[in-house]
Amino acid sequence: MGVVPHQLFASAAAHYARFRSGYPRQDVVALADRLRLDGSRIVLDVGCGSGQLSLPLADRAGTVIAIDPVPEMLTLGQQAAQAAGVGNIVWLQGDASQLERIVPPGAHAAIFAASFHWTDRPTVAQTLDRLLDATGAIVTINDDLDDAEQPDWVPAITEVRHGYLGTGHASEIERFTCPADDHATVLGHSPFSVIETLTWQWERQLTVDEVVGLQFTYSVSTPALFGDRAHAFAEDVRAAVLELHPSERVTEPFRLEVLIATRPTTHQLPDGFRGTSGGPGDPRSAYREDPRNGLRDDGVGLDLDQQCRVDQSTDLEYRGGRADDAEDLPVYLPHLPPTADVGDEHAGADDVLQPGTGLLEGDRDPA
Numbered sequence: 001m002g003v004v005p006h007q008l009f010a011s012a013a014a015h016y017a018r019f020r021s022g023y024p025r026q027d028v029v030a031l032a033d034r035l036r037l038d039g040s041r042i043v044l045d046v047g048c049g050s051g052q053l054s055l056p057l058a059d060r061a062g063t064v065i066a067i068d069p070v071p072e073m074l075t076l077g078q079q080a081a082q083a084a085g086v087g088n089i090v091w092l093q094g095d096a097s098q099l100e101r102i103v104p105p106g107a108h109a110a111i112f113a114a115s116f117h118w119t120d121r122p123t124v125a126q127t128l129d130r131l132l133d134a135t136g137a138i139v140t141i142n143d144d145l146d147d148a149e150q151p152d153w154v155p156a157i158t159e160v161r162h163g164y165l166g167t168g169h170a171s172e173i174e175r176f177t178c179p180a181d182d183h184a185t186v187l188g189h190s191p192f193s194v195i196e197t198l199t200w201q202w203e204r205q206l207t208v209d210e211v212v213g214l215q216f217t218y219s220v221s222t223p224a225l226f227g228d229r230a231h232a233f234a235e236d237v238r239a240a241v242l243e244l245h246p247s248e249r250v251t252e253p254f255r256l257e258v259l260i261a262t263r264p265t266t267h268q269l270p271d272g273f274r275g276t277s278g279g280p281g282d283p284r285s286a287y288r289e290d291p292r293n294g295l296r297d298d299g300v301g302l303d304l305d306q307q308c309r310v311d312q313s314t315d316l317e318y319r320g321g322r323a324d325d326a327e328d329l330p331v332y333l334p335h336l337p338p339t340a341d342v343g344d345e346h347a348g349a350d351d352v353l354q355p356g357t358g359l360l361e362g363d364r365d366p367a
């Protein structure tokens with residue numbers, strides 16, 4: 001019988017809410033900044049689980065629409081939100097294939113935290129091209145640790161698990177968790193082909209009980225897979241970890257890859273300026289990957305948020321903050337007044353930047 005991603009986590013919900021790590025608040029805030037979340041926008045958290053990301057995101061969104069196929073996950077997420085006094089999350093049962101039916105158009109971001117691999121990724125990206133607003137982003141968040149970087153108790157537990165479940169089930173699941181094309185490749189061929197990569201890294205301390213509970217949160221070792229052998233598996237995991245760590249405490253390391261995928265620029269820039277998409281690894285990515293900015297061959301750029309010119313011709317380093325953060329972009333030329341003409345021989349006198357619209361005055365119909 002094939003793996004059905006929707007159903008895999010049904011028996012894991014209670015353990016998931018209790019034992020699975022959340023995300024560092026400062027990283028979620030930095031992501032919110034990068035997405036320009038200002039407390040008014042709609043954000044989709046697709047495959048939200050029990051709300052690990054939905055709750056911290058809600059601080060910076062107008063509404064988070066948290067979507068998961070597993071009702072138990074949603075109930076636990078809702079309870080956590082209530083306990084935390086968070087009131088701007090809408091919890092929706094459904095899966096990524098139903099997005100167009102269950103969410104209204106106009107959201108600014110669709111975030112897939114540890115969930116994009118469970119979806120039909122190319123189709124989902126096409127759907128989101130119809131649903132997300134003009135500057136919207138798909139964000140994927142996924143574990144990025146190599147096997148060699150895992151702590152010793154991880155392979156020890158894998159061996160115990162194989163003793164119970166064999167290796168066949170895990171390899172079937174790996175078709176989803178380790179797909180042939182990585183997320184960046186899939187997104188690179190989608191309408192959201194401009195990709196910025198962030199890394200989130202942290203660690204946490206776990207007791208042996210917590211390590212045991214954590215096992216039942218994974219798709220390869222949910223309680224349902226063990227049936228009435230779950231208790232015996234738990235005892236064997238405990239023994240394996242204690243043998244390596246008699247102190248009963250271990251460290252769980254995390255390194256996550258966060259991809260922020262946006263559409264290439266489509267707005268009209270003045271003559272001589274072109275879209276700035278630099279692609280992954282471009283050190284000026286924060287500026288260049290904003291589709292509303294433009295760059296000229298001599299290095300002079302337009303920043304549509306700031307209504308100013310940016311001199312990129314010198315050897316400048318853009319350190320990945322928001323394009324409108326003067327500290328991250330110390331090289332702005334003095335700001336021009338809001339109606340100032342940024343033009344020269346390349347940009348005509350009518351080319352006045354219109355904040356937030358991606359349009360220039362000169363692009364408009366004079367009527």
Ligand SMILES: C[S@@+](CC[C@H](N)C(=O)[O-])C[C@H]1O[C@@H](n2cnc3c(N)ncnc32)[C@H](O)[C@@H]1O
Nearest residue numbers: 005006009047048049052095096113114115118
């Ligand atoms: C590993 S959990 C991630 C939960 C949470 N986002 C987090 O970061 O901890 C994966 C979640 O994706 C959900 N899921 C599985 N298939 C899905 C699909 N096709 N569409 C949407 N969600 C799906 C599962 O029910 C599960 O809650």
